[in-house]
Amino acid sequence: EGSSLTTSDMTPVGPPAEVWVALFPDSVVIISERKGGASLEFGHVINKRFDCHAIASDKREYSQNLKVIMQYDDLRFGNHRVVLESRFPAAINAFAKRLKEFCEIPRSNRVDYEQEEFSGAVRDTGDALQF
Numbered sequence: 001e002g003s004s005l006t007t008s009d010m011t012p013v014g015p016p017a018e019v020w021v022a023l024f025p026d027s028v029v030i031i032s033e034r035k036g037g038a039s040l041e042f043g044h045v046i047n048k049r050f051d052c053h054a055i056a057s058d059k060r061e062y063s064q065n066l067k068v069i070m071q072y073d074d075l076r077f078g079n080h081r082v083v084l085e086s087r088f089p090a091a092i093n094a095f096a097k098r099l100k101e102f103c104e105i106p107r108s109n110r111v112d113y114e115q116e117e118f119s120g121a122v123r124d125t126g127d128a129l130q131f
Helices: 089-104 116-129
Strands: 002-005 019-024 027-034 037-045 050-056 066-074 078-085
Touching: 019 089, 037 066, 037 078, 050 089, 066 089, 078 089
Parallel strands: none
Antiparallel strands: 002 078, 019 027, 027 037, 050 066, 066 078
């Protein structure tokens, strides 16, 4: 629903944007729609440099006012932080819980690129793209 970049004291840097969020076992990607296509708002691998947490003004586990804060520290460009909120409480709560699960499990335990199932999917896709 909404996403905005913030400073270290949570002051918004830009206006909130309506966004699409994609959560994968190894990464999170947030894009917004613009004339001519999508624009990347935030994206990062879920690893040691990535941090996430959820806050709610009412301190309830399933809050109507939940905000998910995702950030990472880039060696060249500094700290990047995005605050995600939604008018759909069930969606943001489900996203926050799943993201927290992914953040707590070491990346090597979440994604096994050598799995036969994964390797076959890549092989099948490659075969399908050949003309």
